[in-house]
Amino acid sequence: MADPQIGIYGLGTMGAALALNMADNGISIAVSNRSADPITAFMKRAEPFSAQVRALDTLEQLIEALPKPRLLLAMIPSTAPMDEFLTHVIPLLAAGDTVIDAGNADFHATRARAAQLAEHGLHFVGLGVSGGEHGARHGPSMMFGGAMDSWQGLQPILSKIAARFEGAPCVDRMGPDGAGHFVKTVHNGIEYADMQMIAEVYDLLRNGAGLAPAQIGAQFTRWNEGPLESYLFEITGTVLGYEDALGDGPVVDAILDRAGQKGTGRWTAIEAVKLGQSATMIEGAVAARAWSAEKPLRELAGAALGSDREAFSPEPDDLEAALLAARILEYAQGFRILAAASEDYDWQLDFARIAEIWRAGCIIRARLLDDIASAFRDGAPEGQLFLAPRFAEVFEVGIPALRRLVSQGIAAGYPLPVLSSALAFWDTLRQPRGTAALIQAQRDFFGRHGFDRVDGQDAHHGPWWD
Missing domain, CATH: 1.20.5.320 (6-Phosphogluconate Dehydrogenase, domain 3)
Structure with a gap:
């Protein structure tokens, strides 16, 4: 095989998927892992692309096999293991080499690591990768943060493996040091809010209107054929249609109502406050996940305080209009955080380009992102999405619908932390003189x-x- 263009260390779920994606796209790679079994398992999966793949037993051998300047991508936990990894590899590398962290990382750590490697003449890249295992294997959305030299070396590789929207690769350089990982963090914060918003609507339709999961799934599928088209609406329609293979009834009823989180939504909320912003919709989603983890307390409180709620049947047209307005506000809050960070860290983020690379491959991909990119390119007043003329008609219909939905839902006893936060955000910012x-x-x-x-x-x- 030809000399490997890039080395990949860490062949877990995401590392293996990215490596297979590269090999499948004709990129010569060298791979290794801390333990041997994942290497063996990966090489079996990579048999169709064996001419593109070289496996090495050790990290030292992997580095030695790479031509200079080296590109070494690490897909390992971006916490203490990454710091230990860097301590080990810095003496093995040469000036001009690049190390890429493609995991979810705290951007402060990425900035510190970039500064650490720069002292040795090395480059450190924080690469935000969205799309899960399927995206990593078949085309993720990627947010690059690092030096221009590293971007020029990696761009040909990343452009080949990225998701595509109308032929254009969904990858770009966000800026230096931690910019890529920060943009990915905000992406995940928006994802949290979007998922919680969907869950709130599900609650209203399931427990308020008395619809079965399959009926609600069909409604999300219908919405996904219009302006609300998005990956999360698509999969919501799908999962709500499944029956439980291990019991009776819908599979959603067999799942414990306790949501997990890996920290990126919480990071978004924390950084927003540090930057003088307040992403209330994301904060509401983070809070809802935290409360979901307190199931014993909720059971105790339900018995002590009562858990009855009134029947409530929101109009489907109202729901669609309210959801579309709330989703624009959700993105508006996310981009306000990005704007504050861009100014604070002098990153000069391109908001239209960020919206464009989120249009395919990532979890929050949605039809709406086309309009968001255009709104930024047209020059949204003061850079604020909710002031963009192209959304005026959406808000004219959607805000009254959102107001009805939130007021009626709360009056009937339904918790709506994200939808109510959207309305409070709108009502606060439209008051020339507040409190x-x-x-x-x-x-x-x-x-x-x-x-x-x-x-x-x-x-x-x-x-x-x-």
């Missing part, structure tokens, strides 16, 4: 924090301090 003047007065009264006056006068404390 913060009272908060500033309180802060000055108890802490002498001062305030600005609307008339510009120099007095910055209240009369209570006279």
Whole structure:
């Protein structure tokens, strides 16, 4: 075989899928793993592409097999194992070599690692990869963060294995150091909000309107044929149609109502607050997952406080309009976080391009992203999606529908942390004068924090301090 173009270390689910994707697309690769069994299993799967794949027993052999400047992709946990990996490989590499972390990583750690490797003349790339195992194998959406030199070396490889939207690869350089991993983190935060929003609508239709899961699944399938078309709506329609193979009834009823999370949604909420933003829809989704984990408490509270709710049958047209408006607001919050980080870290993120590379391959891919990309390219006022003229008609219909849905749903006893947060976000930002003047007065009264006056006068404390 020809010299490998890239080395891949870590042949777990995602590492193996990316490696197979590369080999399948004619990219010569060298692979290795900490233990031998995954190498054997991978080589069996890679038999159709054996001319493109070389397996090495050790990390040292893998590095030695790569032509300089080396490209070494690590698909291992982006926590302590990554730091241990870097400590081990730095002495084995040469100036100009690039190490790529393709896992979900805290972008602060990515920035620190990039600085650490730069001291040795090495490059470190934080590569956000979205699409799960299927996407990694057949075409993910990828968000590159790192030096331009590394991007020029990796672009031909990543462009071949990326998902495609109308022929264009869904991969691009976001910016330096942690930019790629940060964009992927916000992607996952939006994913959390989208999934929770879907779950809230499912609750209204299942327990409010009394529809069976298969009926609700059919409704999501219908919505997926229109403006709400997206991967998450598509799979919701699919999973709700399945019966339980191990028991009676729908499989969704056999699943414990306790949602897992790996931290990226929580990271998004934390970073939003640090940056002076508040992604309330993402925060609501993170909170809902945390509350779902407290099942014993919920059972106790249900018995003590009662869990009855009133019947409630939202109109399908209202639901569709409300969902479309809420999803735009969900993306608007995500891009506000990206804008704050771009300014704070001088990344110069291209928001239209981010929307474009999310159009295929990733979990939040949706028809709506085409309009979002166009809104940014047209120049959304102050960079705010909810002010973009192309969404005015959507909000004209969708906000009243969202208001009806939230008010009626809450009145009937249904928890709607994401949908209600969307409405609060909208209502807060459309008020030229809000309620913060009272908060500033309180802060000055108890802490002498001062305030600005609307008339510009120099007095910055209240009369209570006279």
